[in-house]
Amino acid sequence: MLSVLATFTPFSDHNQSPRNMYQCQMSKQTMGTPCHAFDTCSDNRIYRIFSPQSPVIRPSSYFQHSMDDYAQGLNSVVAVISYTGYDMEDAMIINKCSIERGFGHGCVYKNYKIDLTAAQRRTSDRSHLQFGTVGGVSSEVSRFLDPDGLPIIGSLLMKGMPFYAYYDIFSLKQVVQFYQHEEGWVEKVSLMGPTKRVFSIQAGFQNVCIKVRISRNVTIGDKFANRHGQKGICSKLWPTENMPFTETGITPDILFNPHGFPSRMTIGMTIELLAGKAACINGCKYDSTAFRFSSQTPAHLSFSEELFRAGYNYFGTERMYSGLSGYEFESDIFLGPIYYQRLRHMVSDKFQVRTTGSVNPVTHQPVQGRKRAGGMRFGEMERDCLLSHGASFLLKDRLLNCSDKAYFYVCLQCGNLISSMYNHLRIYFEDSPIYTYHLLHIDLDNYSSNYKYDWLCNVCGEFGYSKLVVLPFVFRLLIFEMASMRIKLSLKVN
Template sequence: MGTPGTSIRYRTDNKTYRLQTGQTPIVRPPLYNEYGLDNFPNGMNAVVAVISYTGYDMDDAMILNKSAHERGFAHGTIYKTKVIRLDENERTNKARSKSARAINKLFGFAPDSFVSAATRSKLDSDGLPHIGAKVTEGDPLCASHNVTYDPAKTSSVAYINNDGVTQLHKYKDSEVAYVEEVRLLGAESGAEPCQSLSIKLRIPRSPVIGDKFSSRHGQKGVCSQKWPAIDMPFSESGIIPDIIINPHAFPSRMTIGMFVESLAGKAGALHGLAQDSSPWRFTEQDTAGDYFGEQLRLAGYNHHGNEPMYSGITGREFAADIYQGVVFYQRLRHMVNDKFQVRTTGPVTQLTGQPIKGRAKGGGIRVGEMERDALLAHGCAFLLQDRLMGCSDYRREWVCKGCGSFLSTQPTVWGGALGGRRGKGTGVVRCRRCARKLADVIEEGSEVGIGEEWEDGSGEKWVGGEDTTIVAIPGVLRYLDVELSAMGVRMRFNVGP
């Protein structure tokens, strides 16, 4: 996030990310000034302590000082522009000649139409939103009504409302926004009434747990806590870091530049200097560490950049000195508010009955083979079943214990026990495959009346095939059964007693 341009006020991008509290970096190359980048701030000078503090800085997580956050550290805004078109067939209309172009809708409330007072209070009398108004999901963004053209009248009253109905165009996003700007987009000729509206919305994005930050050395991390300042470590002069990062982020990545920047930033802050970050300015004999270390020494600090610090929780001094300095940090556009996903039940695919993909559509997060293996390794059998069945394509199916197949269509005989049609039938679910013609049973002379007999559509009488039960299965298992049977392969399930 940063300052993407000089004319933000006049822009109508679909989406823009903006940083509100940008600063000029203490450590910078000469080109930074030459390009005038101070007009486009894109980060903040943060006091950074490199220390493994509470465990909340594990694995590229970083702890944000809550007071720094409250002072406005890394505060950002997203601007979104929504265009509302009254004429949905604008293209086809444009293709026609101008004279034939039909205008059948106008912005604003229909005269004498009923609109609740609550809705009216959310829009101005012209049917457009108030500048600065807060909009939440489902709030109206503007109103429009149907009209007919009366050629006999003059232009201002030529459009007459015909049905007394006001249509509301609603804000569909789930996030709270504020109306920044409303633009009426002029019609082609200029004489015709406006047919589209551009509404710029402002969405405040103060940093929250889960938002991403980075130094200019690619040391990116996610905020894991906004730690109260009183519980943060502090130095002898009482300085509390804005950010805590874990020392384990350095050995494997070898971002030595960040240490140098930390040192230079600290010395620059103490002396009021803008430090030059051009590469190759130093040699093995004349090192950056010595140069900035000397500046630190002159300011009364340890020339290595370490300093004694005290635990904000116990108040006792740490056994080791802590490397603390000033590093320019950037806010990245990956924010948890755009990414979080949660679901119990929701939309499913027709074919399998499993949850659909996609955050926007309210889908689920896939528990793949690796996740399954992890759950297995932890012995979390019930959790595993809940993911793979309960919250997925759980289904109950009739199965025949005799032949081990799913009952294909619904029960052979609808009965009261199933809550189906009354009267005919016994209420027993039977397997057609295992049922026998009553005539055959009698001819053979074997026992008659294994169950009650029933009649099929052709008038034939059947008996038996009632050794069925209900099993809980994943819906795709049934789908697999169907696909295999389409290829002439039968699946047989041995269902226990």
């Protein structure tokens, strides 16, 4: 009845169905154990978690698919509590000490494939480039590269450091390429077979694959989710001494905001917490296959009784104390272990920042995209927001000053924005100006020193009517494009 992924959701028959669907989406994004051949795998990107655990609450299908060999999460102690403002709206507070003990630690393997035939001359059909430092490199470079021109395995690669080097086997011209990616360690360098180009005898292998291991320990902004479609972003690494603690001295790993329950209705998560707590107390693992319990024998009752028998609160709650003040909380806190997955959406892949930078050559507006250090699009709806708040100067700042602000000359007589031309001489003869725009035919010597450069309207053919205005650069582009379709747009400038 359920798919393989769906069977992994514990007590999924107690959840609202969209949440089970979200979990099926998210389990595909977990940073887990995708394979066991990390050493030989040369996928573009492989995510790996370092200290995964086997869930204490798992369905029977978990064994059928031997998921313990591909563990993808951690049993974390979760306290359902609204603590400060750092857990609002799906944000979650994570115990800093848990992180320091290895909670969610992982890495990304990235493979960079380098093909020398792409760098060789178009005209030559034989490879004339070879990896190596035979052409001679400075000691600054040779410190980081082996004589074969490839990085040293196990060394740290930082932005701007030498990545690989190759030379021309005939001219001995040396080229060094520098590393431009995220900081990481050289995990492996593999030599790859020939490509389409014909090999020359002198030049050796043309292809290498450099595998870099990038450490991805948990930071603020990383995404986590449990198996009930309840995702959250780490908003704060809270010092453990300031975390709330129970009477037995347990500090939770994760603080989960109780406002995440009413609208999502993930009752399966509350049952997982109860069952997980009972499992930890009894030192066993419990089955969470869907539809094993009925309304005559509800799931939560059997686990609650386990808890009660062990001397715990029947409802899975505990007395807790504020880590900040030491005072006991008035209400009991629902606390217990829940299996959490770390998802592969990480801030270090997504953060974007720009002050000034490259612009589009056509529109002169900032380029888009994180790779190019571009800007964030300020669209029509954002514009409407600022307008509705009356923040028109902020709007001007975003859409003009910080975008494609440009200065143009507009002709006061004909209103043309694109007719004013510089580099035209305005010539005075006995203190009265002579207007001309056919410069090439004038012998300047006849007019001695009485001339200066000035703006001229190409349409009116007159000087002195051009006025400087500030406009977005794309506005002139619009006028140009309209002019190309024989539509004139004139501006009235006072």
